[in-house]
Amino acid sequence: MEPTATTSSRATPALGSILLASRAPERLRAWYERAFGVRADAAGFLRLGDVGLLIDGRDDVAPVTAEPARTILNVHVDDARSTAEHLDSLGVPWLAVLEYREPAGAWFGTVVDPDGNYVQIIELTEAYWTARAQGERRAGGTSLAEAAVSTRLPAQDLDRARRFYAEKLGLEPVETRPGGLRYQCRSGSFALFQSAGRASGEHTQMAWAVDDIDAVVAELRRRGVTFEEVDVPGLRTVNGIAEVAGHYPSTGGTGERAAWFRDSEGNMHGIGQLIPAP
Helix, strand or coil, rough: CCCCCCCCCCCCCCCCEEEEEEEEEHHHHHHHHHHHCEEEEECCEEEECCEEHHHHEEECCCCCCCCCCCCCEEECCCCCCHHHHHHHHCCCEEEEECCCCCCCCCCEEEEEEECCCCCEEEEEEHHHHHHHHHHHHHCCCCCHHHHHCEEEEEEECCHHHHHHHHCCCCCCCCCEEEEEEECCCCEEEEEECCCCCCCCCCCCCEEEECCHHHHHHHHHHHHHHCCCCCEECCCCEEEEEEEEEEEHHCCEEEEEEEEEEEHHHCCEEEEEEEEEEC
8 A cells, every 4th residue: 555645846736726716605606516517525625627626705806807818717528518508508608609619629618607707618529639649649749657547447247336436435436438437536536447357356456545544444434344454474454454664755754554445346445644754
């Protein structure tokens, strides 16, 4: 189990969230929830892909955005025309009606939220991705170091796996396709795929980095998750949690507290909490 490094002097910074200040935050938050079918999480973030949108009440801003073109929210969707129909049903005003743009290979349209902010609806088609791939090949952009990575876990019974992840882990897929389920978390995504093969479950296949492992383990146990008990030289769990010495220097940690469980398909998951350096 190796939790994800969160700090590094050499790591590329990541845009974690966007904050919209508003005189009427409840109204604005409700608009985004209706417009894009999302709900604020426990921390108040509206999860739009990897980036969270936080709407904060402030009294030092104008009721309506003074320069709406200065910052535009780009919301990428799978079906721009369906999204446009939904927004039309809500009476959302359009600044620029939805249109297909050549040679970009993408649908674009811009709506205005209740505070006057511009929100651009974008659907990137196969033509876009094909042209982009061709451009990267011409530019020599074929290095795996430039690629996005994510986890794939096999499932012999995808329906059974979906129930386990929903009932035991509290997770629902953000996208589905024949033979596949995709899940989005705070940082990164993973997918379950239908497979005739079976995971060995003898090593960690996916890792979760958490801030409070005791609380997470207690909640998952309440949901019916069984944690592994390990007692081998150099590694021993106590009530399902072990202390593992050593960590990558960039994390600022001296080790981690870790726990392991298997999902319904035999995949081994690890949960880790960093032990910070004194």
